[in-house]
Amino acid sequence: MAKVIRDLSDSSGYWAAIWTMCALPDLHVICDAPIGCFNLVATAVPDYTDAVPHLENVTPSVITEQEVGGAGTAPAVRATYEGLRDAGLLEGKQLIVVSTAESEMIGSDLSDLVTTLKPGTAFYYSDSLSEDEWAGRDRVLRWLWEQFGAAQAVEIRPERGRVNIIGPTYGCFNSAADLHEVKRLIEGAGGRLNRVFPMESRLDEMGELARGELNVVLYHEFGHGLAQALGQPWLHAPIGLQATTDFVREIGRQLGTEAQAERFIRHEKQSTLQAVWDLWKGPQGDWFPTTDIGLVATRSYVDGLQRYLGDELGMPIAFTATRPAPHDGMDNEAIRRRLHEKAPAFVFGSINEKIYLSEAGARHSAFIPAAFPGPIVRRAVGTPFMGYRGAVWIVQEIVNRLYEALYNFLPLDSAYNKQAAAGPPAASGNGRKADAGSLAWQPEATALLDAALDKLPFLPRISASRELQMQVEALARAEGLSTITAELVEAALAARGAGR
Amino acid sequence: MTESIPVNVVQSDAKPCQLHPQSMCPAFGSLRVLTRIEGAHPVMATDTGCLYGLTFVTHFYGARKSILAPQLGTAELMAGEVVEGTRAAIEVAAKEPGCELIPVISLCVAETAGLPEEMLPTQVNGAEVVLVRVPAYAIHSHPEAKDVALAALLRRLGQPEGEREAKRVLLLGEVFPADPLIIDATLRRMGVEETIILPGRSIPDLRRAARVGALAPLHPFYKETMAIFREWGVPIVGGAPVGISGSYAWLRAIGRLLKLDPKRVDEVAEQERAQAEAMVQAQPLSGRILVTGYEGTEVAYARLLVEAGAEVPYVSTSIAQEPLALPDEMWLRSRGTKEIVYRKSLEEDVAALDKYAPDFVLGTTPFCAIAKERGIPAMYFTNQLASRPFFLSGGMAATLGFIRQTMGRHERYTWMEEFFADG
Numbered sequence: 001m002a003k004v005i006r007d008l009s010d011s012s013g014y015w016a017a018i019w020t021m022c023a024l025p026d027l028h029v030i031c032d033a034p035i036g037c038f039n040l041v042a043t044a045v046p047d048y049t050d051a052v053p054h055l056e057n058v059t060p061s062v063i064t065e066q067e068v069g070g071a072g073t074a075p076a077v078r079a080t081y082e083g084l085r086d087a088g089l090l091e092g093k094q095l096i097v098v099s100t101a102e103s104e105m106i107g108s109d110l111s112d113l114v115t116t117l118k119p120g121t122a123f124y125y126s127d128s129l130s131e132d133e134w135a136g137r138d139r140v141l142r143w144l145w146e147q148f149g150a151a152q153a154v155e156i157r158p159e160r161g162r163v164n165i166i167g168p169t170y171g172c173f174n175s176a177a178d179l180h181e182v183k184r185l186i187e188g189a190g191g192r193l194n195r196v197f198p199m200e201s202r203l204d205e206m207g208e209l210a211r212g213e214l215n216v217v218l219y220h221e222f223g224h225g226l227a228q229a230l231g232q233p234w235l236h237a238p239i240g241l242q243a244t245t246d247f248v249r250e251i252g253r254q255l256g257t258e259a260q261a262e263r264f265i266r267h268e269k270q271s272t273l274q275a276v277w278d279l280w281k282g283p284q285g286d287w288f289p290t291t292d293i294g295l296v297a298t299r300s301y302v303d304g305l306q307r308y309l310g311d312e313l314g315m316p317i318a319f320t321a322t323r324p325a326p327h328d329g330m331d332n333e334a335i336r337r338r339l340h341e342k343a344p345a346f347v348f349g350s351i352n353e354k355i356y357l358s359e360a361g362a363r364h365s366a367f368i369p370a371a372f373p374g375p376i377v378r379r380a381v382g383t384p385f386m387g388y389r390g391a392v393w394i395v396q397e398i399v400n401r402l403y404e405a406l407y408n409f410l411p412l413d414s415a416y417n418k419q420a421a422a423g424p425p426a427a428s429g430n431g432r433k434a435d436a437g438s439l440a441w442q443p444e445a446t447a448l449l450d451a452a453l454d455k456l457p458f459l460p461r462i463s464a465s466r467e468l469q470m471q472v473e474a475l476a477r478a479e480g481l482s483t484i485t486a487e488l489v490e491a492a493l494a495a496r497g498a499g500r
Numbered sequence: 501m502t503e504s505i506p507v508n509v510v511q512s513d514a515k516p517c518q519l520h521p522q523s524m525c526p527a528f529g530s531l532r533v534l535t536r537i538e539g540a541h542p543v544m545a546t547d548t549g550c551l552y553g554l555t556f557v558t559h560f561y562g563a564r565k566s567i568l569a570p571q572l573g574t575a576e577l578m579a580g581e582v583v584e585g586t587r588a589a590i591e592v593a594a595k596e597p598g599c600e601l602i603p604v605i606s607l608c609v610a611e612t613a614g615l616p617e618e619m620l621p622t623q624v625n626g627a628e629v630v631l632v633r634v635p636a637y638a639i640h641s642h643p644e645a646k647d648v649a650l651a652a653l654l655r656r657l658g659q660p661e662g663e664r665e666a667k668r669v670l671l672l673g674e675v676f677p678a679d680p681l682i683i684d685a686t687l688r689r690m691g692v693e694e695t696i697i698l699p700g701r702s703i704p705d706l707r708r709a710a711r712v713g714a715l716a717p718l719h720p721f722y723k724e725t726m727a728i729f730r731e732w733g734v735p736i737v738g739g740a741p742v743g744i745s746g747s748y749a750w751l752r753a754i755g756r757l758l759k760l761d762p763k764r765v766d767e768v769a770e771q772e773r774a775q776a777e778a779m780v781q782a783q784p785l786s787g788r789i790l791v792t793g794y795e796g797t798e799v800a801y802a803r804l805l806v807e808a809g810a811e812v813p814y815v816s817t818s819i820a821q822e823p824l825a826l827p828d829e830m831w832l833r834s835r836g837t838k839e840i841v842y843r844k845s846l847e848e849d850v851a852a853l854d855k856y857a858p859d860f861v862l863g864t865t866p867f868c869a870i871a872k873e874r875g876i877p878a879m880y881f882t883n884q885l886a887s888r889p890f891f892l893s894g895g896m897a898a899t900l901g902f903i904r905q906t907m908g909r910h911e912r913y914t915w916m917e918e919f920f921a922d923g
């Protein structure tokens with residue numbers, strides 16, 4: 001039986017290439033892509049994840065019928081190059097041409113073409129029909145080092161105390177906060193930050209990575225390839241109390257700053273981590289053993305949260321699913337089945353899990369974003385999962401959502417608590433049940449509805465509009481009316497409590 | 501209407517290089533339409549990179565709906581398993597509760613590999629399987645993919661046999677949910693018995709759409725869909741209920757087409773016109789606005805803004821020039837619009853920004869960001885305009901109110917720009 005994907009969690013090698021390379025401002029990519037592959041990776045998705053209006057240093061060749069039909073993409077790539085050159089957009093920039101699934105599909109190999117473009121232009125085959133985003137990022141980082149960094153680094157030797165961080169690219173969930181915390185841990189342990197790559201770096205300074213005595217690879221999913229190429233010791237960034245303590249100690253050991261590392265750990269226990277200790281001692285900690293958790297995220301996050309929330313705080317871990325999914329791990333089909341059957345109190349995950357919870361009507365499960373895909377801004381540096389601050393932030397999130405659950409359980413006087421049944425799903429775009437169809441809205445009724453919607457904040461208005469229409473029409477049907485009157489809308493609004 | 505203005509796609513003399521075409525992934529238009537249908541469980545035939553991106557935007561703008569796809573990597577493509585994989589995904593979709601429709605959305609890679617329709621089932625467990633071919637390399641813009649999807653559905657599901665509902669009107673176009681209510685209420689006062697709106701959420705609406713008395717496209721890009729209705733012998737109303745003169749003409753056109761009581765029609769049309777005129781007189785717009793979205797509806801919005809008193813020298817959109825937009829285009833050109841650009845690129849929009857120094861920009865996200873970097877008020881056309889009423893005098897009031905309010909906040913844009921200028 002052929003393999004069927006449900007709600008793909010991991011992107012492809014092409015996305016990896018764009019999201020890794022375009023983090024470097026002195027690089028420009030021509031993606032050999034139809035308009036869609038360009039729009040999604042450079043605008044539509046980063047708009048709502050990394051919260052950038054668009055990636056400015058990528059331009060598409062714009063594959064059309066002509067290219068697919070036999071012309072090949074070389075003329076389009078050349079024309080794109082010439083346009084960029086003439087517009088002055090390539091000055092001081094390394095140009096890289098990147099393949100996409102579609103260009104690979106039509107067998108477009110531009111290795112020769114690039115030698116006729118701007119001197120030094122390179123072709124990167126993104127292997128997008130085979131490679132996932134994690135293997136892809138690892139390969140891009142290694143490739144950048146081999147193509148550009150290694151040559152710059154010939155004369156550079158590691159310097160005592162200098163530490164690199166290898167990791168954040170576009171599309172890495174929560175990377176701003178995690179990076180910020182890991183920098184703090186490195187400096188707390190006595191290290192000096194050398195370079196962060198690729199975010200916060202330039203390609204023409206990639207060789208500077210060789211000055212690092214030690215490398216911290218932010219994620220388990222990628223980055224170790226580059227760390228190995230650099231040849232210095234490396235370690236993964238930590239999640240949880242013990243893992244973070246071990247991490248700080250190991251940096252101290254590697255850099256010969258053990259005493260400072262120990263002082264930092266002691267000081268953190270007395271300051272940052274007091275919150276965890278207090279919550280543990282307080283009534284909040286008593287909830288932990290009965291608060292079950294489902295974890296869906298990258299392996300870095302899942303392993304870290306399992307150790308911290310499960311092993312250290314003692315919360316029951318209902319299930320875990322890691323990305324990229326190992327062969328024997330839960331796929332989305334299994335996660336969905338699990339959530340439909342019995343959703344745990346907390347689900348860490350992506351929008352996929354959020355949808356499965358909605359399908360299951362699991363109103364009493366709290367969803368905590370912990371992975372892409374899904375539109376979510378994580379640009380604040382104060383929301384880490386990693387390190388000591390991460391330990392505090394995560395447990396604070398959980399406790400506050402427990403408070404929220406409690407609040408929602410408290411009774412509200414029934415006079416204010418009448419939720420009219422939403423009725424069947426909307427039909428006909430205007431919220432009508434198709435077979436009902438004959439319900440006419442009097443202008444006064446429409447005006448009243450519009451006025452009520454006007455009072456709502458902007459974002460919920462659309463769904464409220466539909467919901468209200470359904471409620472009003474359900475009421476009309478219940479009363480056997482064929483025309484929606486203002487009185488009917490008033491009644492529905494009163495019942496809903498939105499008219500107040 | 502000035503009929504003597506020659507119609508041609510005017511490009512400025514120094515045409516900027518077109519490097520960054522502006523559209524959502526074209527295929528998204530079809531997903532937006534197909535995922536929202538109650539009882540539809542889509543299958544996407546494509547590679548993982550495409551699947552990731554399109555699923556993402558569908559889960560943002562389309563529906564909270566799980567999406568299935570065959571694994572189509574190098575191994576499967578080499579082994580020629582596109583059909584087999586797609587059939588397997590269809591089988592899974594058919595098991596979803598309440599599944600009545602399985603749209604199979606065939607995208608670039610599957611289309612290049614080949615996905616013959618006759619190799620797919622037409623029905624599984626009573627659910628209709630409908631193939632929708634939307635390779636981005638051939639469709640060019642997402643509004644046009646909405647048309648492709650709707651046309652594919654209507655071809656399969658439409659039931660033209662049976663008696664025509666002479667006084668039922670089909671509104672064509674995705675609009676804010678309150679708009680069809682307003683239009684419906686207005687049309688009923690003229691003697692229309694019912695309206696249906698497509699694309700919508702109802703499969704029964706797709707079946708009965710073929711028997712309406714008239715088709716009224718609210719948006720200009722539903723070419724294939726209109727062709728189907730022509731085959732079915734359904735008359736099509738030109739124009740759209742936009743602005744003062746547009747709404748007036750449209751209401752009367754519907755009245756003529758459906759042979760409604762002219763007196764009632766005139767009364768309603770006059771009343772609409774009076775309301776719209778009063779509204780514009782009370783709160784006219786002033787200032788220069790660029791309308792540069794990629795929804796395929798930009799020309800109509802520009803017309804509304806000009807009628808309300810704004811100057812709109814430049815309009816651009818992702819779609820190709822459509823006959824249905826021609827009257828609006830002529831109307832705009834005769835009132836000072838200098839450029840109307842189809843299949844536009846970011847570079848053309850930026851050139852217009854340099855040239856016209858607007859007070860307000862409605863545009864794509866990259867373009868709005870550039871305008872905001874210059875301290876110019878700007879809003880993402882797609883998110884902000886599609887989320888409020890637009891049609892007839894009521895919609896006109898809502899949209900113009902929003903524009904006026906935003907233009908009144910220009911000092912916020914200046915302040916932010918100045919704040920970050922030395923950053």
